[in-house]
Amino acid sequence: MSKRVAIITGASSGIGAATARKLFESFDGLVIHARKSAAGLERVAEEARGAGVEVLTVLGDLTDSNFGDQLVKQAVERFGRLDCVVANAGFPIIKTFEEGTRADLEYAFQGNAISFYSLAKAAAPFIRQSENGRVVAVGSFTSHVFRTDIRNYPLSAASKGALEVTVKSLALELAKSGVTVNCVIPGCIQKDHMEDSVSDEELTEQTRRIPLGRAGQPSDVASAISFLLSPDAGYITGQCIHVNGGLHI
Template identity: 45%
Template sequence: AAAEAAGARTEVCLGDLAEAGTAAGLVARAAEAFGRLDQVVSNAGIADRRLIGEVDHAALARALRLMPEAFFALAEAALPHVTRSDQGRIVAVSSFVAHVFAPDSLFPVTAAAKAAVEALAKSLAAQIAPTGATVNCVVPGYTRKDASGHSALSEASWKKAAERTPMGRIASPDDIAAAIAFLLSRDAGLITGQMIHVDGGLTLA
């Protein structure tokens, strides 16, 4: 609604990216609805805090389906569109958990899945660079999202997260969106294969 109020055309499509065929279907639906497809943002993810020895193989398999496999499927389906666009862009949203490993803040299966997304993004960036299309990752740090969401933290946990962040504050969704918007813009036309950390210096600590 907010996007439409700002003058944008929107098309809402629902689906589970962990299921085969969903990603290709979304790309086809978007291309049909708008007549073309220039850019893709892959933002699927789950935050699983269970440690190795607690988390099961099924959870790892689902994380891999939902993140790197879904990104692969989205990118594969979108490739013919973005590589012929004059502003072709693919942006994947990763996570600091693939870069920061503290004993009291581990997300093993999520970290593995997001690291795989980053590797795929770098490979694809090199592959399609001659076409002028770009592929990058935005890597958020601690980000305050919907308080009722599946990975919502307590206020005490947010305070601890802010203390761990050198800049002393938690990111907002708008901070992450701003980085994505820049990477989609014409000004970012020579930026490709990069991991853009939006984390207040968390990965420096």
């Protein structure tokens, strides 16, 4: 049986893949998830196995109301326990307030806030049994930066804001079991690929507005997540920690 097991959603590339790599030394079992990128997920899995980590890969859509339960069930069946959840999977909806529809807004909430709620609810009974139970969600700067010189994502912003509130509420619920729940909020991060995200030109333009003068790397965010999962972070809960180079100082 593994000593410590984590689920990481959205782990085929970017922040999720970088987080998995950060955990190779401190976790013996990883359940890594992607919606449909089987090849990317397998590349991360091969790295994990090479580092001596037992890994389970799972494909599925977190907007499916039953998938969170299924993911947790597969994790527990494979490893016999579950200690940590990193809810990284999510997506932006690149539409203005006028362009967006109610269906777009509902989809944003389903993919970003409701999916986290469902996954955390399924995982909670098992994480409560861990000596170092941890839940970390990944938010977005779009819920905090509202300026005319940076693109506005009203639908994503609303759903990611709801995610942060859910994190705080869950932190209160799980505190009595010694489980911590936090949110890491990336700024402008250089992705492994730019599909469904900003263009290279737009990222360059946004970088000019960052006090540290560069876009973040997935590893920058993964480092914060890794710390929050560690025993050293046992007295940090209900917090939203920005990793954004000072974007909204």
